[in-house]
Structures are given as structure tokens and as C-alpha cells.
Amino acid sequence: MNSSLNVICLPFAGGNKYSYREFRVHSPSSINLIPLEYPGRGGRIKEDLLSDTSALVDDLYKIIVTLIDNQDYAIYGHSLGGLLTYLLTKKIIEKGHRPPVHLFITGTTGPSSLSRTEKKRHLMPKREFIQELKDLQGMPDEILASDELLEYYEPILRSDFQASESYSYEYSEPLDIPITVITGLAENMTDEDIGLWQNETKQIVDFKCFPGNHFFIYDYTREIVQIISNKISLTTKVYQV
Numbered sequence: 001m002n003s004s005l006n007v008i009c010l011p012f013a014g015g016n017k018y019s020y021r022e023f024r025v026h027s028p029s030s031i032n033l034i035p036l037e038y039p040g041r042g043g044r045i046k047e048d049l050l051s052d053t054s055a056l057v058d059d060l061y062k063i064i065v066t067l068i069d070n071q072d073y074a075i076y077g078h079s080l081g082g083l084l085t086y087l088l089t090k091k092i093i094e095k096g097h098r099p100p101v102h103l104f105i106t107g108t109t110g111p112s113s114l115s116r117t118e119k120k121r122h123l124m125p126k127r128e129f130i131q132e133l134k135d136l137q138g139m140p141d142e143i144l145a146s147d148e149l150l151e152y153y154e155p156i157l158r159s160d161f162q163a164s165e166s167y168s169y170e171y172s173e174p175l176d177i178p179i180t181v182i183t184g185l186a187e188n189m190t191d192e193d194i195g196l197w198q199n200e201t202k203q204i205v206d207f208k209c210f211p212g213n214h215f216f217i218y219d220y221t222r223e224i225v226q227i228i229s230n231k232i233s234l235t236t237k238v239y240q241v
Contacts, residue, residue: 005101005232006073008064009035010081010088012107012138013160014153016042019078022218026225031074031232036063041156049159051122053167057087061095068092074102074232078217080164082108086200090172101235103179103201104228107214109189110196112169122162126154133157138215175201180231182208182224184216206231 011019017037024033038056040049050056067073077085082105093099108114121132130150133139143149181197183189198205208227210220217224 004030004032006032006034006067006071007104007228007232008067008073008075008100009033010060010075010077010084011035011038012077012079012081013164014041014139014157015078015081018042022221023225026222028225028229031225031229034067036060038160040159049156051159051162051166053084053087053163056084056163057091060084060088061091064088064092065095065097068097068100072098072101074104074228074235075100076104076228077106079107079214080160082106083111083114083164083167086111089175089177093175099175099177101177102231103175103177104182104231105179105197106182106217106224107184107187109193110199111167112171112196112199113193114164114167114169120165122158122165129154129158136214174199176203177201178203178206178231178235180206180208180227182210182217182227184212184214185209186211186213187216188214 009020009023011017017035020033020035024035027033037044038050039047039059050059075085075089077083085103085105089100089103121129124132130144134144139153143153179197179201181194183194194207197207210216210223212219
């Protein structure tokens, strides 16, 4: 086994491969964070946006398929990235590849709760949409105050929100993979809906909380990276026995 284990990182709505740059700063040598990027932003700006989870999963699968068969790896995702972490793992297993040794999910409820989401942010009028972004507190003020930057980010965010908000849950056999779920205490989600992640794996989910809203991950980056590192260390030791 390589000295470091790859952790594939999937960004949140509106995110790109730089969304986890602070995570990489705090990463120990035992893990190698590999942030991915969805079409239509950053280095993939010339590609069409994808507003469907199935299309996003197909796109991600093509990117990671060469990374996953020769060594152990884990997957981490925040918010939309958390849902895609789960769906991508299902596709990996369906295609007969080596499954991830651990899944790390932050900032999202169990996938079976997402089909009940009533709020459709991707359909909101512009003023209401921008207020929603402010309420989420994940967008820098300089972007929210700039018509030019909003013109760039708005279609990306609407497309990503549409992917999440149009997702329809379908029951499938639970995974047999350890999952760690971390949420913010001030997030707009219930303990019951967070707990639905337990339905998606045969193993006991480790639920953790930090103070803060939806983007608590940036206040506790060091701690989250440490959790990932510790969990992977424990998991790989079990696999080596």
C-alpha cells in the first residue's frame, strides 16, 4: 500500500477544486486529498453545466475510474458533494470496482430525506435567490456585492441546486462501508433526517457535530481533516489484519 491514502473530495453547490485548499494545508502526509471539479466552472468552464445528479455521477465516475482500482481510497463530500459521494459509491460498486474504505459526509441529511425537500432555490427570483445565498453564509460578501461576479456564479449555483433539489431517492441495498457524518449545530436540518444516513450502510454510522451553520467546515477545517486522518488510520489497520 502507498504511504498515503487518496481522499477524493467532491465540492458543494457552486464549489470547485479550490474549495478544499484549506483542507490540503492541514492534511497530514498519511492522506492525499484529491479535489474534483464539476463541469462549467474553474478549469472546466468551457463545459456545459450539469443539473442532474445522474449526469454528475457519470461525469465523476469517468474521472475517478483510473484512481480506484489499484489502491485503497476514501471519498469526502460537503452538501451536494455529500449526496454525490453516496451516489458515486453506489455506481462504483455496481460497476464492480474496489469500493472506498470510508465515506465522509458533511452538511447534508440522509438521501432518503432529500426527496421531501420543499424549498426549490433554483427556481427562486433573483432577489430571493441572492438572499438565500446570504442566509447560507457560504458566499463571500465581495461576490454578493458584485453584479459581474454574480452573473458568473448564479447559473452555476442554480444548476447545482437543481441537481440536488430534483434528486429522487430510490431504495437500494445498504452499503457495507463505514460512514462518518458531520453536521453543524445551527444547520437547518433535523436530527431525524441526519440520522437517516444509518439506513444507507450496514455498519454503525459515526455522527458528529460542530458549532456553526452550513459552512461550519471552514471554521473547523483542521478538526475535520484530523477526523478523516484518524478514521482512515483505523480503517486501514482493520483492512491490513
